Amino acid sequence: MTSFQALRLHDGKPEPARRIETLQPGDLSPGNVLIEVAYSSINHKDALAAHGRNGIIRQFPRIGGIDLTGCVAASDDARFTPGDEVIVHGFGIGVDHDGGHAQRARVPGDWVLPLPRGLTLLEAAILGAAGYTAGLALHWMEHNGLTPERGPVLVTGATGGVASIAIDMLAGRGYQVTAMTGNSDAHAALKALGASEVIGRIGSPASPKPLEKARWAGAVDSVGGQTLAWLTRTMQPEGIISAFGNIGGAELDLTVLPFILRGIRLIGIDANSPMPLRRQVWDKIARDYRPTRLERIGHCITLAQLPEYLGRMLQGQLQGRTVIRM
Ligand SMILES: NC(=O)c1ccc[n+]([C@@H]2O[C@H](COP(=O)([O-])OP(=O)(O)OC[C@H]3O[C@@H](n4cnc5c(N)ncnc54)[C@H](OP(=O)(O)O)[C@@H]3O)[C@@H](O)[C@H]2O)c1
The missing domain is CATH 3.40.50.720 (NAD(P)-binding Rossmann-like Domain)
Structure with missing residues (x-):
C-alpha cells in the first residue's frame, strides 16, 4: 500500500478544518524511518491542537497525534529494519511534525524507540504518551x-x-x-x-x-x-x-x-525526555511498573470516529485512554 488515510488538520477560523484524506508517503514530514502505524491515541494535547486551542499547531496542514505504535515499513537508518515493532511519542510529532493520526508516519530514526519486550503494540498504545x-x-x-x-x-x-x-x-x-x-x-x-x-x-x-x-x-x-x-x-x-x-x-x-x-x-514532569531516560522508564513500565488493568483503561475507535472523539475529549466526555486502531 503506498497511499494511506490520515486525519489532516487545515488552517481555518475559528478552528482548524479536520478532514480524513488519502495521502502518499511523500506528503508526510521528512524522516528516514517510515512506519506502518498500528495504533495511535487521543491525549489532551491532541484535542486542544485539533481545535486550534493554545496555538499548539503553527503550521498547516498537519497530521495530529503525539504518540503512535507500529511496525517499520522502510528505513534508511541501519538501526531499524522492516517489521521492527516501535513506539514514537513527543519530539514534536503531532505538533510541528506529522503525527500518529494516520496509517503511515515518517520520522527521524533518533525518535524511534524499539517496543520494550513484554508489551504488545496495543498495550503500548493504551499507555502511549x-x-x-x-x-x-x-x-x-x-x-x-x-x-x-x-x-x-x-x-x-x-x-x-x-x-x-x-x-x-x-x-x-x-x-x-x-x-x-x-x-x-x-x-x-x-x-x-x-x-x-x-x-x-x-x-x-x-x-x-x-x-x-x-x-x-x-x-x-x-x-x-x-x-x-x-x-x-x-x-x-x-x-x-x-x-x-x-x-x-x-x-x-x-x-x-x-x-x-x-x-x-x-x-x-516533562514527558518529552531524552532517549536514554525514555528507554529506562519504558523498560520499567514493561516490567516493574507494568499496569495490570489496561483492558479497563483503553478502548479502541476507528480513524473515521476520531474527529468526533477529539471533540468529546475537549468536552470532558472521555475517560481513560482512547486508542485509534489504524
Ligand atoms: N508535562 C507533560 O509532559 C504532560 C504529559 C501528558 C499530559 N500532560 C498534561 O496533563 C494533563 C492531563 O492530561 P490527560 O491526557 O490525562 O488529560 P485527560 O485525559 O483529558 O484527563 C484530564 C482529567 O482532569 C480532570 N479535569 C478536567 N478539567 C478539570 C478542571 N477544570 N479542574 C480539575 N480537574 C479537571 C478530569 O478528571 P476528573 O473528571 O476525574 O476530575 C479529566 O479526566 C493535561 O493538562 C495535559 O496537558 C502533560
Missing part, C-alpha cells in the same frame, strides 16, 4: 524516596488518561491510592482500577491557610492551579508531588512554608 508520563512521575517520585510504607498517594484528575494509568501502576506497586475526581459516576470504576478511596475535587477557599492537615505522602497531579497549590499545603513532611498538568490552571499561588517547614518536594 500518557502512560509514559505516569511512569516518569513514578520513576522520579521513587528516586526521591517515595515508598508504599510512607503513606497514601493522591492522584488528581483521576478519570483522565495519565491519572488512570498512574492509579493502576501505583496500586500494582503496593501503594495506597486516593483518587480525586469531579465525576461522581466514576467512583466504582476508579476503585476497580486500584484506588482504595475516592474523593471529590477541592473547592476554592477564600483565604487558605499556608499549612493544612498533612495527608499525602505522594501526589500525582494532572490539574495544576489551585489544586496543586492545595496539594503543597496538605502534603505530609517530606511528601513528594509530581506535577505535569495544567488542565485546572497554569497559575500557582503558593507560600514557601510547606517547603521550609515540612520539606515537601515538588517535581516537574
Whole structure:
C-alpha cells in the first residue's frame, strides 16, 4: 500500500478544518524511518491542537497525534529494519511534525524507540504518551524516596488518561491510592482500577491557610492551579508531588512554608525526555511498573470516529485512554 488515510488538520477560523484524506508517503514530514502505524491515541494535547486551542499547531496542514505504535515499513537508518515493532511519542510529532493520526508516519530514526519486550503494540498504545508520563512521575517520585510504607498517594484528575494509568501502576506497586475526581459516576470504576478511596475535587477557599492537615505522602497531579497549590499545603513532611498538568490552571499561588517547614518536594514532569531516560522508564513500565488493568483503561475507535472523539475529549466526555486502531 503506498497511499494511506490520515486525519489532516487545515488552517481555518475559528478552528482548524479536520478532514480524513488519502495521502502518499511523500506528503508526510521528512524522516528516514517510515512506519506502518498500528495504533495511535487521543491525549489532551491532541484535542486542544485539533481545535486550534493554545496555538499548539503553527503550521498547516498537519497530521495530529503525539504518540503512535507500529511496525517499520522502510528505513534508511541501519538501526531499524522492516517489521521492527516501535513506539514514537513527543519530539514534536503531532505538533510541528506529522503525527500518529494516520496509517503511515515518517520520522527521524533518533525518535524511534524499539517496543520494550513484554508489551504488545496495543498495550503500548493504551499507555502511549500518557502512560509514559505516569511512569516518569513514578520513576522520579521513587528516586526521591517515595515508598508504599510512607503513606497514601493522591492522584488528581483521576478519570483522565495519565491519572488512570498512574492509579493502576501505583496500586500494582503496593501503594495506597486516593483518587480525586469531579465525576461522581466514576467512583466504582476508579476503585476497580486500584484506588482504595475516592474523593471529590477541592473547592476554592477564600483565604487558605499556608499549612493544612498533612495527608499525602505522594501526589500525582494532572490539574495544576489551585489544586496543586492545595496539594503543597496538605502534603505530609517530606511528601513528594509530581506535577505535569495544567488542565485546572497554569497559575500557582503558593507560600514557601510547606517547603521550609515540612520539606515537601515538588517535581516537574516533562514527558518529552531524552532517549536514554525514555528507554529506562519504558523498560520499567514493561516490567516493574507494568499496569495490570489496561483492558479497563483503553478502548479502541476507528480513524473515521476520531474527529468526533477529539471533540468529546475537549468536552470532558472521555475517560481513560482512547486508542485509534489504524
Ligand atoms: N508535562 C507533560 O509532559 C504532560 C504529559 C501528558 C499530559 N500532560 C498534561 O496533563 C494533563 C492531563 O492530561 P490527560 O491526557 O490525562 O488529560 P485527560 O485525559 O483529558 O484527563 C484530564 C482529567 O482532569 C480532570 N479535569 C478536567 N478539567 C478539570 C478542571 N477544570 N479542574 C480539575 N480537574 C479537571 C478530569 O478528571 P476528573 O473528571 O476525574 O476530575 C479529566 O479526566 C493535561 O493538562 C495535559 O496537558 C502533560
